[in-house]
Amino acid sequence: xxxxxxxxxxxxxxxxxxxxxxxxxxxxxxxxxxxxxxxxxxxxxxxxxxxxxxxxxxxxxxxxxxxxxxxxxxxxxxxxxxxxxxxxxxxxxxxxxxxxxxxxxxxxxxxxxxxxxxxxxxxxxxxxxxxxxxxxxxxxxxxxxxxxxxxxxxxxxxxxxxxxxxxxxxxxxxxxxxxxxxxxxxxxxxxxxxxxxxxxxxxxxxxxxxxxxxxxxxxxxxxxxxxxxxxxxxxxxxxxxxxxxxxxxxxxxxxxxxxxxxxxxxxxxxxxxxxxxxxxxxxxxxxxxxxxxxxxx
Numbered sequence: 001x002x003x004x005x006x007x008x009x010x011x012x013x014x015x016x017x018x019x020x021x022x023x024x025x026x027x028x029x030x031x032x033x034x035x036x037x038x039x040x041x042x043x044x045x046x047x048x049x050x051x052x053x054x055x056x057x058x059x060x061x062x063x064x065x066x067x068x069x070x071x072x073x074x075x076x077x078x079x080x081x082x083x084x085x086x087x088x089x090x091x092x093x094x095x096x097x098x099x100x101x102x103x104x105x106x107x108x109x110x111x112x113x114x115x116x117x118x119x120x121x122x123x124x125x126x127x128x129x130x131x132x133x134x135x136x137x138x139x140x141x142x143x144x145x146x147x148x149x150x151x152x153x154x155x156x157x158x159x160x161x162x163x164x165x166x167x168x169x170x171x172x173x174x175x176x177x178x179x180x181x182x183x184x185x186x187x188x189x190x191x192x193x194x195x196x197x198x199x200x201x202x203x204x205x206x207x208x209x210x211x212x213x214x215x216x217x218x219x220x221x222x223x224x225x226x227x228x229x230x231x232x233x234x235x236x237x238x239x240x241x242x243x244x245x246x247x248x249x250x251x252x253x254x255x256x257x258x259x260x261x262x263x264x265x266x267x268x269x270x271x272x273x274x275x276x277x278x279x280x281x282x283x284x285x286x287x288x289x290x291x292x293x294x295x296x297x
Contacts, residue, residue, distance in 0.1 A: 013041025027112025206268030
């Protein structure tokens with residue numbers, strides 16, 4: 001994924017003390033800075049993309065931060081060693097004393113992060129996670145990963161996938177991920193999940209969804225969803241989806257307000273012939289024969 005980050009950045013009293021090092025990767029850009037700020041120095045940052053900022057030395061005694069322009073003195077807090085700033089969240093910083101620091105900025109495309117997280121937590125949960133800011137002072141193994149990443153940003157020596165995996169490790173360690181995956185422990189979907197899925201199918205325009213869309217509806221990874229869905233229903237997701245569409249065909253046939261061609265178009269069948277063939281395979285009768293039988297009951 002080609003990606004060029006875009007960020008509004010205004011600084012006063014802060015300057016780099018060495019050349020900035022950066023590297024563009026798949027859906028992300030890593031930037032490493034050595035800099036210093038004077039007492040009273042300040043900055044403003046706003047990006048349409050999520051960001052991770054990691055400091056290699058303690059900055060909390062020297063830098064305050066706020067997400068409000070008028071926040072200093074009322075809504076500010078010490079700058080943490082590692083922070084995750086969601087897309088579109090503004091950040092103001094102010095130096096309370098002169099300080100030299102080194103930090104790594106990671107500018108990330110939202111879709112790239114979702115693609116990384118979705119197999120484990122589901123696309124819907126991933127997007128929810130990415131809306132939550134994170135600030136931590138005890139960085140633990142993140143510091144090791146960040147140091148290795150700076151080496152690859154400064155002087156690439158390995159394939160890009162190595163640097164990208166380091167970014168993934170940093171994100172996984174920093175972001176507010178659930179301690180336990182949201183997959184059902186017993187390998188089955190709950191009734192609430194099935195109800196949610198059925199409601200989503202019925203509310204869609206043509207009652208058609210991909211397996212990925214179905215999995216995202218119940219916040220599961222696609223591969224795990226396909227496994228537990230079969231264990232829950234005895235059908236694959238697409239077999240179940242077709243059966244649900246046939247049920248809706250039957251409902252419309254009984255109501256008698258639409259002809260077969262209109263029903264086919266409404267429920268996502270390519271034409272009347274396609275609907276008839278699918279209906280016969282599922283029910284054992286043509287739609288017309290089945291409707292006549294229902295009218296006699």
